[in-house]
Amino acid sequence: MKSNEEFVNKVDETPYRIVMESMSELICRFLPDTTLTFVNKAYCNYLGKTAEELIGTKFLTLMSQKDGEFMMNKIESLRIDNPIITYEHYVLTAKGEILWYRWTDKAFFDRNGKVVEIQSVGIDITNLKDSEELLRKNYNAIEKEVRNRTKELKDVNIKLKREIEERKIMEKKLKENLGLLRQSLNSSIDVILKMMKIRDPYTVQHQERVAYLAYRIAKELSLSKSQRNCIYIAGLLHDVGKIYIPFDFLGKPTKLTKEEFNIIKSHSEIGYKILKKVKFPWPIDKIILQHHEKIDGSGYPYGLQDKDILLESKIITVADVVEAMSSHRPYRPALGTDLALEEIEKNKGIYYDEDVVEACLKVFLGKDFYFENFKYDIAKFIE
Numbered sequence: 407m408k409s410n411e412e413f414v415n416k417v418d419e420t421p422y423r424i425v426m427e428s429m430s431e432l433i434c435r436f437l438p439d440t441t442l443t444f445v446n447k448a449y450c451n452y453l454g455k456t457a458e459e460l461i462g463t464k465f466l467t468l469m470s471q472k473d474g475e476f477m478m479n480k481i482e483s484l485r486i487d488n489p490i491i492t493y494e495h496y497v498l499t500a501k502g503e504i505l506w507y508r509w510t511d512k513a514f515f516d517r518n519g520k521v522v523e524i525q526s527v528g529i530d531i532t533n534l535k536d537s538e539e540l541l542r543k544n545y546n547a548i549e550k551e552v553r554n555r556t557k558e559l560k561d562v563n564i565k566l567k568r569e570i571e572e573r574k575i576m577e578k579k580l581k582e583n584l585g586l587l588r589q590s591l592n593s594s595i596d597v598i599l600k601m602m603k604i605r606d607p608y609t610v611q612h613q614e615r616v617a618y619l620a621y622r623i624a625k626e627l628s629l630s631k632s633q634r635n636c637i638y639i640a641g642l643l644h645d646v647g648k649i650y651i652p653f654d655f656l657g658k659p660t661k662l663t664k665e666e667f668n669i670i671k672s673h674s675e676i677g678y679k680i681l682k683k684v685k686f687p688w689p690i691d692k693i694i695l696q697h698h699e700k701i702d703g704s705g706y707p708y709g710l711q712d713k714d715i716l717l718e719s720k721i722i723t724v725a726d727v728v729e730a731m732s733s734h735r736p737y738r739p740a741l742g743t744d745l746a747l748e749e750i751e752k753n754k755g756i757y758y759d760e761d762v763v764e765a766c767l768k769v770f771l772g773k774d775f776y777f778e779n780f781k782y783d784i785a786k787f788i789e
Contacts, residue, residue, distance in 0.1 A: 427446050433449060434446070435523055439464060441462065441463070481524065485519075490513075493509055497528065507530055508528065509527065594684075598646060602648075602649055605653065606656055608656075613642050617638050618641070619641075619766070620640070621634055622775060624638075626769055627721075632687075635688075636718060637718050637721055644726065648670075648673045651669060671706050675695065677694040693716055697723055699715050702757060727746065728749075728766060730746075747766075747767060747770060
């Protein structure tokens with residue numbers, strides 16, 4: 407191992423000394439036996455000694471036995487798997503002042519993992535320690551204040567507890583009422599669908615499948631739970647107006663005449679009139695009224711354009727087209743899902759809302775959506 411003098415000379419020749427000398431922190435380097443190999447000006451100033459007086463001496467000689475044992479325990483804890491330690495210890499200045507420092511010691515090792523030198527950096531935390539002492543001195547006053555505040559809080563807590571219990575009772579009753587309302591809503595929709603199914607099973611199945619796809623599109627668009635519920639119900643009822651359309655027109659195996667088609671087109675307005683008196687928490691009637699409108703104004707019954715059409719209606723429109731083209735019709739066989747998706751993609755931004763179309767395509771790309779696997783269960787979707 408090189409002598410202390412050789413090591414000091416080596417340090418003097420490096421940029422290390424220039425940088426460390428100008429720092430306000432206390433910095434020193436020493437051998438495992440605490441022999442100092444480097445000290446900066448700040449370290450010298452606090453001890454009232456020159457670098458020449460300190461380098462080559464063991465700093466343990468500057469400490470009491472108790473402090474020396476403390477430092478040796480810290481030094482001996484440095485290992486290859488624990489190369490850096492931080493601790494707090496004081497410095498007794500040349501003026502006899504006690505200043506507290508937070509020390510960070512970093513060990514340097516040889517190839518065998520043996521400590522060959524240690525660097526120690528001390529940051530002045532005297533003000534922090536003074537603040538801690540002040541807090542200790544004021545502890546009784548603080549504790550008294552805490553006790554008083556705790557009593558006040560306990561009194562407030564008792565009042566809050568009573569209020570919480572009362573609120574829980576109210577919430578329970580409200581939940582029960584909401585449950586009854588939900589059951590009533592579900593039952594009402596079930597009744598409407600059963601009535602329609604007696605007359606036209608195909609339309610009811612179509613509505614159920616449209617509702618399912620519309621719900622999934624709404625979910626893909628990250629719409630709120632309330633909006634998803636709204637869209638699902640609107641999907642279930644979007645063709646309710648067909649209950650007033652002659653069955654011969656709905657089941658006609660040949661192409662409809664212009665007059666017959668115009669009568670069928672009236673189902674949107676009829677559905678609106680049927681449902682506008684029903685007190686839904688959503689604008690189901692308006693959604694149904696608009697579910698055949700197109701964003702370019704070519705839809706019916708009013709030729710509305712993009713900004714005037716409800717988002718919920720735009721979703722029902724896309725789901726309606728995809729399901730209708732995917733399924734068998736009395737006047738034609740099923741065209742298939744691929745062709746239906748081509749239709750909406752080709753006309754997105756023209757007839758159909760772009761975001762809604764993209765969401766619909768993602769639903770099918772997810773490979774977990776199949777009309778064939780859907781089973782109607784309104785309670786599953788009305789959350």
